[in-house]
Amino acid sequence: MDAFYASVEQRDDPSLRGRPLAVGGSKARGVVAAASYEARRFGVRSAMPSVTAQRLCPELLFVPPRFEVYRAVSRQIRDIYEEYTPLVEPLSLDEAYLDVTTNLKEIPWATRIATAIRATILERTGLTASAGISYNKFLAKMASDHRKPNGQFVITPEQGADFVAQLEIARFHGIGPATAKKFHGLGIRTGAELRECPLPFLQQHFGKAGAAFHAIARGIDHRQVRPDRPRKSSGSETTYGTDLAEPAAVEEGVAKLAAQVWDWCARHDWFGRTVTVKLRYADFHTVTRSRTLARPIAAEALLAATARELVQGLFPLEKAVRLLGVTVSGAEGESDEEEPAQPSLDFGGG
Incomplete structure (x- = not known):
């Protein structure tokens, strides 16, 4: 979903549409839970202290979160997914993996399924969604950010390794600032440079994660979509x-x-x-x-x-x-x- 919490607030209150908006607390100790795209243009981001966000965007409007509403809308969206496939793995209220290899509508093209799902979400909820389509989880996730908001992007098996090669390490899903800094310290800043690293080297520096990094650098990710994953x-x-x-x-x-x-x-x-x-x-x-x-x-x-x-x-x-x-x-x-x-x-x- 595109700027999910903020978009729900703008949908429900027309006076907020087109204005820089943050969902969260506006007080000195508040934190931004979500930011509209209008606010993001000023550099406002989720998890940012509210005082910092207000300094970046003096016109920023704050609204308190309504999680019961977000959960209800998320359930609506989940129902739409399940009209196409039972293999739905939610990551959060606003994001999920879907395996549509075999789907309930018998549509042969994943791109058409993504287009249909996005159109249905817009029709039923008034909200826009973006989609990433690929042959594994990692690349689908990376593709989902490529045409935001309200778009979709495909990475084919032939394109996978080259797509990863041009990515900056800091943009890899699952690599946060601390791990990116460690990679940079080793002289590794892109997917192409990561691909040059032998498996033993990555295991030496990153332990169990080394094997995953070695595979992802080659566009390989064998994780399955797991519906109803147990709580960890x-x-x-x-x-x-x-x-x-x-x-x-x-x-x-x-x-x-x-x-x-x-x-x-x-x-x-x-x-x-x-x-x-x-x-x-x-x-x-x-x-x-x-x-x-x-x-x-x-x-x-x-x-x-x-x-x-x-x-x-x-x-x-x-x-x-x-x-x-x-x-x-x-x-x-x-x-x-x-x-x-x-x-x-x-x-x-x-």
Whole structure:
């Protein structure tokens, strides 16, 4: 979907159409959840502090998010996908992979399917979507950004390797700023330069992800579209109106977040073994600490105690804390064999 949250707001309030818009909090500690294309022209992006966005675009309008509306529209769009194929793998409320090799409409061309889906989305929701069409997930994702907004782009098997070769490493889906910086430090800035790297070299520097990078540089990605993928984590985080300066306040915050995470785990009978605590300082420097237990966490007290011990390892605090997060992951029986390792995922959106 194109600028999904912002586009929903502009659809529902005609006075917002054509104006630079950010979905999120406008206060000093707010963050942009989504930006309209009018705002993006000024450099406003998702995950940007609201004060920075306002400085870039003084005319920027802020509206609070309405996630219940976004979820309802997302369900409408999912229903449209499923008229064509049951093989739908959502990535978020506004994005999904579809395998249309064999489709319910028996349409022989993926481009025609994409065109039909986009037209139906526009007709039923009043919103535009963009599509990437290719023979694997990685290239379809890269293609989906190539004709935004309200367009589509095809990468054929004959074009795959050459398309990747001309891409900057920082634009690869699944490579965030930290990993891109590591590549740059190794003298690798493009897909063509990545393709020159031997597999052992990539494995030495990037571990399990090295094999995925080696394959992607050649336009190869064997991951299947997996409908109804099992949930791999449950987490909660909070940005505080006033920075937390005392360790006791940080511990209390972590305990409250652990209680929220446990509530979800208990209600869904989902229990993981790995606890991760996230701490963001007032200067936006972020650190995480994780611990994997021998058995799934089956009690709230154990989750809370583990989270507190992890955050205690960060005391004394370097600076005051603006954000805390707690996540549980690693449920028994999960396997990532089909998924390439992704060392750093950027927070983004269409």
